[in-house]
Amino acid sequence: MLRRYQHLIWDWNGTLLDDLQLCIEVTNSLLRQRRLPPLDLTRYHAVFGFPVRAYYAEIGLATTEETFKALSVDFISAYEARRLETRLHPGAEELLAAIPARGLTQSILSAYRHDTLCEIVAHFGLTSRFVALSGLDNIYAHSKAALGRAALARLGVPAAKVLMIGDTLHDLEVAREMGVDCVLVSHGHHPAERLRQGGVPVFPNLHALGAAFGLPAFQSSGSGGGGNGNLVSR
Template sequence: MNNAIKSPLETALAGKKHIIWDWNGTILDDVSYAVDTINWQLARHDRPQLSFAEYRAIFDFPIRQYYDRLGFDYARASFETLCHEYVEQYMSGYQICRPFEPVLGVLRASRSQCEHQSILSASEQSSLEQMIAHFAIGDLFDHIQGIDNRFAASKLDSGRRLIETSGVGCEDTVMVGDTLHDVEVARALGIDIVLVDHGHHSREKLLGADVNVVSV
């Protein structure tokens, strides 16, 4: 990164050789769209709607825990069916979302400054690759790592594979995310974590994790 004044996020990433980015809510500005999508599903299953603030308070990983909190009747529709239904609806209209412009600026700047830059997401691999191709930003990343199903239980195993593939030590690796699950994953992997406050968890919720939380 250059001699210009750095953003808090750029400062937090300085000196790292491998930056691992979460996708939804961290790079992709999709929180409002996610609220609309879950409210569409809640309406289909006769459940109350969520406000933006309620969504950011209740959303969590594993997704099964989040759906439990929403009160879905699994006798009427199984969790697996609900996951497929949500992903199909989300993927039918995600094109209205856009990557956060300030984050794109950091991505482009850090691309020339670190050895590796990757995405680690709880999205299904094929869906993740489709979205990144749509926004034409695949050239910013060395590795794109999703998961092999639509149930978004955890991305810890994927994270282990990603670190092994990169060949960069944990002490030189940092993760950028927007949820408490990202904190859990980073701690389990033994890497540093920086959280952005514009994503699927509110700043207030993130501050409870006692990690670096930045505005971009």
């Protein structure tokens, strides 16, 4: 799978960073403050998406621009206060370390604010694994499509030689807007049944992805775990 590519673009939250439980807990604290019913994992997986404002509206949290902006501040403040409670997904460090040996470079494209993205990547000692980190310049998580197109232009790598790896259907949408291939992992913010609607390979975790990449350290980790189609559509 890797032979056709020169560069991997990783999503951060949910793909490399396991922050699913933290996001649910922070969201539920906001819901409780407003006397709204909390989310369980099944409900969260069913409704979470981008733009985040639409997701907030779906669960009863934001209906106007003013309330959305205030809610975004509340969410980010609570999330940032606890972000160091998060951990990398199993296999993340090993996979990121193994990719360069195959001659590929790597970057991150995230809806996380750029400065905080750089800080937490550094916290985990991963900065040197990437040639670029690209995050948004705000906290509202509307979309990262425009950011992705700009990042791709800066990389100078042909789109046909780039693979994006994410955990949501938004990552797939962004990949398609960028004209790059995409695979998805289902250990993050969207479950496998939603991800499979995109018609691209879906893997249960990073170990399965590493095995599909043909990396020796991951060959005993199991199969590709449900990849369902050719690598994606440009």
